[in-house]
Amino acid sequence: MHDLEELTTHCIRCGFCLEDCPTFVETGSELESPRGRIYLVRSAIEGKLLWEDIKPHMDLCLGCRACETACPSAVQYGAILEMARDQIDRKRPSLTKKALLASTTNPTLLKTQLKAAKFIGGKMPGFVSRALAGEKAEANLPKPQINKPLPPLITDTPVRGEAYMLTGCAMQVLYPRVHECTRRLLRRLGYVVRDVDQGCCGALHAHNGDLETARKLGEALTEQFPDDFPIVVNSAGCGSTMKEYDELLEYLMTIPPSGSSDDIAKEWEASQQHKKKVDGFTQRTFDLSEFLFSHGLLDELKNAKGLSNKRITYHDACHLSHGQKITSPPRQLIQAIPNAQYVELPESMMCCGSAGVYNVLQPKMARRLLNRKVKHIQETHADIVATGNPGCHAWIAQGCEEQKSARVLHTAELLEAAFIGIEEFI
Ligand code: SF4
Ligand code: SF4
Structure with missing residues (x-):
């Protein structure tokens, strides 16, 4: 992977992905399809279009990657999208998007925003949604879940190991009970969660094309889970990015760094060191369902x-x-x-x-x-x-x-x- 232009060449324009693409199904427009978007990215790389021209179509893409599942040619569309968004962002950074990502991935800020939203009917203020989406959103903001305490866990399964659990950002604010249930299910299989201070995994940044921030957050997270335990993730978006940290790094290593030759050499060395750590990290990251299934919950x-x-x-x-x-x-x-x-x-x-x-x-x-x-x-x-x-x-x-x-x-x-x-x- 990891060279954007090369990735786009794998598309043979067969169109098998079209009917699985939600934005194509809803609009019927080729420009809102995977095939159309790959063509647009290629045109921007070749200088036939400006990155800015293709931005609305990349913005309307959900990043759902249904096209990858449908594609007979194994096109890595998710990587193409994230890299294209990264290119667009490098040309014209969006400060509103940066602010949204920063506030959504910081549990304290997210909690404060959701509390404040309660006083204005649980909706996002009109001026905020207009600044972010260019229109007033009708959607309610999510309400953090308040639950009664669960009864004490009773299990006679002996302890057989430890595991890390990603606490993440949105999950711990909106659905703390999901973490509690994750711990309980792991314990039913003999695994105790090792609690550590940890930050955001960078998934939202990666999906939205801020790949440099995603890399920094990913690098910090690899330091926060140092022991060789399995890392269990109960948020699909986070797990998917964590399993692809190695690909993210490889792509970023294809972008020439700026600065003096000394800076560049240092950055290269740091990336090489980070890459070694990341390889082991991605292999011990598991979605909760995959871990429970393979460790005997059936x-x-x-x-x-x-x-x-x-x-x-x-x-x-x-x-x-x-x-x-x-x-x-x-x-x-x-x-x-x-x-x-x-x-x-x-x-x-x-x-x-x-x-x-x-x-x-x-x-x-x-x-x-x-x-x-x-x-x-x-x-x-x-x-x-x-x-x-x-x-x-x-x-x-x-x-x-x-x-x-x-x-x-x-x-x-x-x-x-x-x-x-x-x-x-x-
Ligand atoms: S299915 Fe794959 S190869 Fe075919 S048009 Fe879609 S992305 Fe291209
Ligand atoms: S990621 Fe989803 S919305 Fe975007 S092109 Fe692929 S199928 Fe369509």
């Missing part, structure tokens, strides 16, 4: 209380299904819950429109995709929708609340509920 679930009379469906978070190619482990775990009735969600792998901060920056398209998602959820008549990413969780919960449809739970909450009873959760 067997544990045989003795769980179960969820009687509950109809359950599952929404694939894009960065889990398309980014990490994980679709079967969460489904198999949910289907193993005693007495629960699983029903497949139509278009389960199509983006819900949340896509990190996309629903703030592109509220109209995000809303169209949310309506489409909620309509399919209603068709399933499910009581509960499970998913593995805080952005999807908050966005789909908002749509389901408006339509009085299913309750949304993180997969970790649903699985823990199977052990201690759903009444503790709903």
Whole structure:
């Protein structure tokens, strides 16, 4: 990988990706399709178009990577998008986007913003959404979840090891119970979470093309998880970026650094050192569902209380299904819950429109995709929708609340509920 121009040459323009691309499906426009966007990026590289000309089409892309799953030519579209956004940002940095990313990925700032939003009806102030999206967003800001305490964990499984858990930014503010359930499920398998001070993983920055900040945050995170324990991540967007830190570094190493030759030599040396650490780091990063599945939770679930009379469906978070190619482990775990009735969600792998901060920056398209998602959820008549990413969780919960449809739970909450009873959760 890692040379943008070279990456674009893998597209053979077959169009197999078009019908899986949410923005193409919604608009019918080639310019809002993966094939069209790759062509635009290539034209900008060749100087036939300005980077600025292609910006609106790159902005409307969700970064969902459904096109990667559909592509017979293994085009790395996610990398193309992030690098193209990086190029656009280097030409004309967006201060409003930088401010949004900084405030969303800082738990203290995020908490303060959401508290303040309560006093103005839970919505983003009009002047903020106009500055960010050029229009007033109708969406509510997510409400942090307040839950009653869970009963003490009872397990006779002996301790067999330690694991790190990414606490992240949005998850610890919006859904602290997901972290609690993650700890409990890991302990049921014999793993104790080693608590460490940690910062943001840089996923939102990477997805939005601020690759230099993503690299710095990634570098700090590799220092914060020094021991050779598995790193368990319950947020699909974060896990996907953490598993790709090596690719991010390789790309950044293709951009000539500025400064004196001494600075350049030092930067190169630092990148080489960082790369060595990152290689081990990516290999020990696991999504929670993949870790639970491969470490025996299916067997544990045989003795769980179960969820009687509950109809359950599952929404694939894009960065889990398309980014990490994980679709079967969460489904198999949910289907193993005693007495629960699983029903497949139509278009389960199509983006819900949340896509990190996309629903703030592109509220109209995000809303169209949310309506489409909620309509399919209603068709399933499910009581509960499970998913593995805080952005999807908050966005789909908002749509389901408006339509009085299913309750949304993180997969970790649903699985823990199977052990201690759903009444503790709903
Ligand atoms: S499926 Fe792949 S090769 Fe075909 S047009 Fe889409 S991106 Fe290009
Ligand atoms: S990432 Fe998603 S929205 Fe963007 S081109 Fe690919 S399928 Fe379409």
